[in-house]
Amino acid sequence: MADKEVPQKKVLSLVLCVAVMLSVMVMGAGAAFSDQDKIENxxxxxxxxxxxxxxxxxxxxxxxxxxxxxxxITK
Incomplete structure (x- = not known):
């Protein structure tokens, strides 16, 4: 039974890694504002x-x- 748990953990960790990578890619895209060069952070x-x-x-x-x-602020 212990042999079946190891592949499930590997698959779960792979799925979580892909989810994190996709979320970072979406956040990195961001919106391009017309005054993007004035934004410091x-x-x-x-x-x-x-x-x-x-x-x-x-x-x-x-x-x-x-x-x-x-x-x-109340948006």
Missing amino acids: TEAVDACIALNIIGGYEDGSYHPERNIKRSE
Whole structure:
């Protein structure tokens, strides 16, 4: 019975590795904002976009230099 558990663990670890790799690829794609060059921490912004926490403005920009309004926080 112990012989059957080892291949299952290998398959499970392989599936988990593939899932992690795919999630990193999706997060790395990120959204290209029109002011992408002004963003200092692009990895954090890409992660927040992937988690649907932020989305930018309607004109396709991010405006990292602006203060966040109360109405924007309640998104």
